Amino acid sequence: MAIGEQQTQEDSDGGGDGVEANVGWRYTLDKIKSDATARFGLYVIAAVATVAIVTTIDANLSRLTLGRVEDFALAESVWYHPERHPDPGTTERRMPPFFVEGGSLEHPLGTDRNGRDYISRLVYGTRISFFVGIVATALGMLGGVLIGAVSGYYGGWIDDVLMRAVETLYAIPPLVLVIVFTVFVSGGDPDITYAVFGVGIAFIPVFARLIRSRVLSVREMDYVEAARATGVKDRDILRRHVIPNSFAPVLVLATLQIGVTILIVAGLSFLGYGAQPPTPDWGEMLRISHQYMHSNPWMSIWPGLAILITIMGFNLFGDGLQDALDPRIK
Amino acid sequence: MGLLRYTLNRVLQSIPVMFGIAVITFLLVNSMPGNPVDIMLAEQEASPELIAAIEARYGLDEPLHIQFLNYIGLSWILGAVGIPGFVGSPPGILQGDLGFSMYYERPVADLMLTRLPPTLLLMISAFAFAIATAVPLGVLAAKRRNQPADHVSRVVALIGVSTPSFWIGIMLIILFSVQLGWLPSGRLVYPWRDPSHYGLTSQWELYYQTVRHLILPMVALGTLQMATIMRVERSSMIESLQKEYVQLARAYGVSERKIMRKHAFRPSQLPVVTLIGLNLTSAIGGAVLIEMVFSINGMGRLLIQAIQTHDYQLTIGTTVVIGFVFVIGVIITDISYAYIDPRVSYGEEN
Numbered sequence: 039m040a041i042g043e044q045q046t047q048e049d050s051d052g053g054g055d056g057v058e059a060n061v062g063w064r065y066t067l068d069k070i071k072s073d074a075t076a077r078f079g080l081y082v083i084a085a086v087a088t089v090a091i092v093t094t095i096d097a098n099l100s101r102l103t104l105g106r107v108e109d110f111a112l113a114e115s116v117w118y119h120p121e122r123h124p125d126p127g128t129t130e131r132r133m134p135p136f137f138v139e140g141g142s143l144e145h146p147l148g149t150d151r152n153g154r155d156y157i158s159r160l161v162y163g164t165r166i167s168f169f170v171g172i173v174a175t176a177l178g179m180l181g182g183v184l185i186g187a188v189s190g191y192y193g194g195w196i197d198d199v200l201m202r203a204v205e206t207l208y209a210i211p212p213l214v215l216v217i218v219f220t221v222f223v224s225g226g227d228p229d230i231t232y233a234v235f236g237v238g239i240a241f242i243p244v245f246a247r248l249i250r251s252r253v254l255s256v257r258e259m260d261y262v263e264a265a266r267a268t269g270v271k272d273r274d275i276l277r278r279h280v281i282p283n284s285f286a287p288v289l290v291l292a293t294l295q296i297g298v299t300i301l302i303v304a305g306l307s308f309l310g311y312g313a314q315p316p317t318p319d320w321g322e323m324l325r326i327s328h329q330y331m332h333s334n335p336w337m338s339i340w341p342g343l344a345i346l347i348t349i350m351g352f353n354l355f356g357d358g359l360q361d362a363l364d365p366r367i368k
Numbered sequence: 369m370g371l372l373r374y375t376l377n378r379v380l381q382s383i384p385v386m387f388g389i390a391v392i393t394f395l396l397v398n399s400m401p402g403n404p405v406d407i408m409l410a411e412q413e414a415s416p417e418l419i420a421a422i423e424a425r426y427g428l429d430e431p432l433h434i435q436f437l438n439y440i441g442l443s444w445i446l447g448a449v450g451i452p453g454f455v456g457s458p459p460g461i462l463q464g465d466l467g468f469s470m471y472y473e474r475p476v477a478d479l480m481l482t483r484l485p486p487t488l489l490l491m492i493s494a495f496a497f498a499i500a501t502a503v504p505l506g507v508l509a510a511k512r513r514n515q516p517a518d519h520v521s522r523v524v525a526l527i528g529v530s531t532p533s534f535w536i537g538i539m540l541i542i543l544f545s546v547q548l549g550w551l552p553s554g555r556l557v558y559p560w561r562d563p564s565h566y567g568l569t570s571q572w573e574l575y576y577q578t579v580r581h582l583i584l585p586m587v588a589l590g591t592l593q594m595a596t597i598m599r600v601e602r603s604s605m606i607e608s609l610q611k612e613y614v615q616l617a618r619a620y621g622v623s624e625r626k627i628m629r630k631h632a633f634r635p636s637q638l639p640v641v642t643l644i645g646l647n648l649t650s651a652i653g654g655a656v657l658i659e660m661v662f663s664i665n666g667m668g669r670l671l672i673q674a675i676q677t678h679d680y681q682l683t684i685g686t687t688v689v690i691g692f693v694f695v696i697g698v699i700i701t702d703i704s705y706a707y708i709d710p711r712v713s714y715g716e717e718n
Contacts, residue, residue: 206388209691209698213653214671218393218687221675222400296529298650304532305657309672321532328538328661335542343534349530 063149068270069362076358082351089161090168116143121349135336147340150326154315160317160340166350170234171300177238179292182245187281189246190253191272208243213302215240220311229321230303237299248291252284259283286363291358297349306347339363371703378699387440389691390461393684395434400678426468426681439467439684463690467681471674476685479670484689485654487554487666493586494651495644499592505639506601511628513606521598528595534657537588541661544584548692549690557581585662589654593647600643604636638705645701648694 041339070076077314131147134141141148147156189200207215219236220228256262257280265275306312307321309330314324320341416507423429427438437443441460459465466476546554548630557577558567568574608614614631618624619701624630663669667686674682 088556123499202384202388206392207384208649209385209389210392210687210695211649211653211690211694213656214687214690217656217671217675218396218683222397222683225400226678293712301532302653305653307533308532308657309660311675324532324535324538329541331538332546335546338538338542342532342539346527346531350526353526353530 039149056262066359070355070358072217072357075354075363076362079351079354079358082347083346083355086164086168086348086351089164093162093165094169094215106137132330132334132337134334136238138336148334149335150323150337151330156337156340159318159323160320160344161245163320163323164343164348166230166313166317166319167300167345168294170230170237171296171348171352172301173340174234174299174303175292175296177235177240178295179245179288181242182247182280183249183285183288184224185242186249187253187276187284191257191280192252195316197250205241205299206244207239208247210240212237212240216302216306217309220306228314230313230317233303233306233312237302240302241295241299242300244295245288245291247286249281249288252287253280256280256283257270276363290356290360291354293359297352297356300349375699377704378702380413382695382699385695386692388689389695390684390688392438393687393691397684398435407572412625416451418665420656424616426470426530431615439681441465452454458568466685466689469674469678469682469685471682479682480667480685480689482675483665483667483670484693485560486558486664487555487668488658489558490585490589490664490666491651493582494655497590497592498597499644501590501685502594505607505635506598507628509598509602509611510605511516518602521602522586524557525595525598525602528591528598531591532657533588533592533654534661536591537585537661538587538659540584551704552581553584554661555581555663556585556664585658585664588661589651592654593644593651596647600638600639604639605632608636609630641701641704645698648697648701652685652690652694 058121063209065352070080091327132151133145136143138148145157147160149155185200185204189197189204215319215344215367216233216236220232223236224232254351259279262275262279265279270278303312304321304324307319308325310322310325313322326337327334327341330337378410405419405426405428420429420441427435430438434443436462437446438457439460441462442461443454443457444459447454447457466480468474469476469479472479490572493587505521507526507592509518512518523578541553544551545554559575561574561576563569563574566574566577567575591718607631612625612633616626617631656671658664659666659668659670667690671683671686671690674686
């Protein structure tokens with residue numbers, strides 16, 4: 039009986055033919071496909087991902103082939119060249135966007151204070167937000183799922199200790215925790231790598247709490263009981279039965295959390311503790327443009343819009359995923 | 369009675385969490401190589417004797433675990449009981465002493481007293497703004513489900529959760545201060561100060577200026593809260609409106625207005641209150657950024673200044689106090705449950 043149930047579970051996971059299952063990946067995909075807003079979110083994510091991946095490959099190419107004229111020209115429009123602009127802070131070479139007097143179509147959105155093309159920097163800034171958003175969230179999810187699942191599955195004192203620790207971590211606002219982590223653990227030399235780990239740690243609590251509550255109900259299932267009765271090791275039960283069957287809401291949370299990660303990292307860079315110059319990053323661009331609110335307000339608009347559109351994509355898709363995975367919503 | 373005991377219980381439960389916050393922050397800050405005196409004297413030629421004297425003054429010559437016991441205030445207690453080796457230890461957090469800021473050369477607790485009120489003013493007004501706009505809009509959206517008003521509210525909520533608060537702040541400054549010149553772009557006017565401090569003559573003028581200065585940061589910080597509250601309010605109201613007792617009331621011919629107010633609204637507020645408690649943490653993080661954008665001298669800006677100057681004790685103190693504010697905020701939301709939902713029993717025996 040118990041084994042039979044497990045069987046149907048697996049069948050529906052595979053989207054078994056002929057069975058009227060309303061769970062499983064194929065069903066979820068179908069629902070997202072029929073949801074216009076979720077589809078739109080997916081398109082936005084795909085577009086951002088494409089830009090991020092292409093610019094990453096390209097940046098590596100230009101680093102490998104540095105010296106070739108066209109690559110160098112591109113590099114100069116995004117990063118500055120230490121020999122040509124030895125002290126970029128002193129020379130003021132800002133240019134407004136083309137529709138404002140003094141702008142030209144050569145640099146459609148103008149240039150920043152170092153004379154670097156604004157559009158190029160916006161495009162290249164995609165990489166940091168996109169990859170940091172995904173990697174940091176994945177780290178938090180990994181840590182949270184491990185801690186939450188162990189905590190919920192074993193219960194008792196393990197649960198008590200782990201949950202107190204998680205609650206403590208949860209009580210420090212993520213941005214504050216990430217700032218303190220990034221600055222002090224890096225030894226006063228903050229870098230985006232530290233930010234990734236900082237955000238990952240800061241997000242452990244939300245994932246741990248969610249999966250723990252799911253595990254508490256899953257561990258009472260007959261198929262877990264059956265596995266335990268047949269002598270399967272706890273670790274394997276957790277890995278093969280408990281975590282996979284508690285995972286759907288975690289996936290939804292992760293999608294929505296990527297948006298939050300991008301927000302936090304943008305805030306971190308805005309304060310000067312995220313991506314370091316000359317790396318192009320939207321939060322960092324806002325930090326610089328903040329100083330030119332009076333003379334060139336346009337500089338502040340574009341990076342914010344880029345952040346808004348990216349996060350909106352993840353939020354739309356996450357909402358759609360939630361609807362698709364929630365059996366109560368038909 | 370039950371409520372009092374529940375409150376006491378919640379406060380007791382939060383003690384390990386508060387202790388944990390102090391441990392985590394202390395470890396994080398001290399994970400930095402070198403010590404604060406080296407960093408403070410980095411540009412000066414200091415004699416070893418001077419460095420040793422400063423280290424001794426701040427207790428930095430002790431091993432890390434002793435420093436921690438000193439900081440928490442356990443050494444002071446051990447000393448007061450008369451355990452040798454601890455007698456004469458300085459007071460710590462437990463005695464209300466949050467340490468000494470090397471940069472400001474003032475006790476950390478003193479700095480907090482001047483920096484906490486602006487942050488609380490900002491956060492409370494942001495939440496007031498969020499609740500005052502989100503609750504009516506959420507109810508309206510639920511009432512007119514899938515009609516234009518609902519679609520508009522969903523788009524507003526989506527944009528609200530997807531936009532960085534500090535960018536909203538920058539946009540508001542550019543629009544309302546720089547371009548239109550209607551509102552001031554930064555700093556706050558504190559209503560608890562004397563009007564003459566700002567060159568104002570009457571108390572009313574002071575309040576007027578307070579509001580004018582508060583509007584932009586309030587909206588910038590409150591937008592995210594508004595968006596999340598509106599979403600939950602909407603879905604919670606939709607759920608209530610589908611309940612059987614609402615349909616029954618409708619069948620009995622109770623007016624739609626009364627159904628909304630008496631039957632649907634009140635039970636829908638529980639998830640909203642939970643959300644406000646959970647949102648405190650994102651609001652505090654947002655306050656750090658908003659205070660930087662609007663040059664408000666609150667806790668967030670103090671934290672950033674402490675980090676920039678590598679002021680260890682001030683960094684730990686600010687983070688710990690921010691954590692405490694959050695924990696207290698969550699306790700308050702938990703308790704306010706009782707007032708909204710009399711069914712919540714708080715573990716009393718029947």
